[in-house]
Amino acid sequence: MALFETDRRILALAMARMADGVGNSFLIIVLPLYIASGIVEGRTFGLTESMLIGIVLSLVGFVSSLSQPVTGRVSDRTGRRKLYILIGLGGLTTANLLYLLAGSYLSLIALRALQGMSIAFIIPASVALVNELAGAGTRGGNMGVYNTFRLVGFGAGPVAAGVLVNAGPYSILGFGLSGFEATFYVAAGAAALSFALVSALVHDPAELERAGEDLSIDVLDGDGGLDPIFTLGVASLFMAIGIALFATLQPEINARLDQGSTWFGVQFAAFIISQVFLQVPIGRASDRWGRKPFILVGLVLLAPSTLAQGIVLDSWLMLVVRLTQGVAGAMVFAPALALAGDLATGGDSGSKLSVLTMAFGLGVALGPLSAGFLVGLGFVVPFAVGATLALVGFGLVYTQVEETVESGIHSTGSDPAPQD
Structure with a gap:
């Protein structure tokens, strides 16, 4: 019997979402501290630091949510799910690494927008794939497994991020890393791990039907x-x-x-x-x-x-x-x-x-x-x-x-x- 009585492809997809959930939720804790540390400089456009933090944190949600109907429609039209999940995970890996070079408010906003678009590719395609891989009599349970793993990652991330930042700086193989740099590397590594899991273990169903022309809501x-x-x-x-x-x-x-x-x-x-x-x-x-x-x-x-x-x-x-x-x-x-x-x-x-x-x-x-x-x-x-x-x-x-x-x-x- 499979673990959680779940198709192994769905379980692999859920584990991938858990891994990138850890990386994404890291930033909820880290970015406000990063901005407040004085490392980030540049024009503030007349906004207070707290307002900038609010914009940086909320931008991902707005960009991702408003883009999801478009990315979901694209995955339906092409009959591809895995490809768009990998595009999103690749975007997350890149954005998390680029935080190491971000030194201005504008660069942080641009990276958060990139994260939002990346997540918009991941969520509709991954939920649709779970839906299509699950049988009619197991759809609710499989959705529960997928959501459970995602929530475990999202809940564990902030705790791990706080520990990682506070325990820095680090010396690894002779290279010094600040607590912030360590969290960005870990977040990027989590997204890269998700990319590897999906690449190796998840496949589009062979019988996936391409959607018709009318995909309006x-x-x-x-x-x-x-x-x-x-x-x-x-x-x-x-x-x-x-x-x-x-x-x-x-x-x-x-x-x-x-x-x-x-x-x-x-x-x-x-x-x-x-x-x-x-x-x-x-x-x-x-x-x-x-x-x-x-x-x-x-x-x-x-x-x-x-x-x-x-x-x-x-x-x-x-x-x-x-x-x-x-x-x-x-x-x-x-x-x-x-x-x-x-x-x-x-x-x-x-x-x-x-x-x-x-x-x-x-x-x-x-x-x-x-x-x-x-x-x-x-x-x-x-x-x-x-x-x-x-x-x-x-x-x-x-x-x-x-x-x-x-x-x-x-x-x-x-x-x-x-x-x-």
């Missing part, structure tokens, strides 16, 4: 309602905004709960921990019992767990709330991607699934901006807005999305994807 379904994939994208956008509110408000949360940064780090990680442990079992359960029930329960649970973050006054309660929000997110992530994958036909997985990945990326980028603006109206306001959006998402999915799995028909072990 449907908003309406032709019967006066919303297109189900578009609806899932809107729900994913609302969910992502809600879960991205927390990180921006660290100073306010720590002051409100009278806690330090360590407590905040544990609370932040709690969401990811829930995801890591629950993505696979929930994805597999959705293969047997249906996608829609899990998505609906997740969105309902997301509302109170988001609102509570603006209400609780105890660090332990905040930890429980964050764990609960992670459970809610896990119930939406894999089942929503699997449901959209069920609806994608004719080689259009890249275009269709990019609606969800784009929406989630935009939500992650918009959430911190929303929190920074809304918290001025009251500490609870951003969390109340996030909870309201979750309920709106519930209403949209309940009324506009039909189930694609007949309960109890598919089992997590049936209809396996063909092996190489």
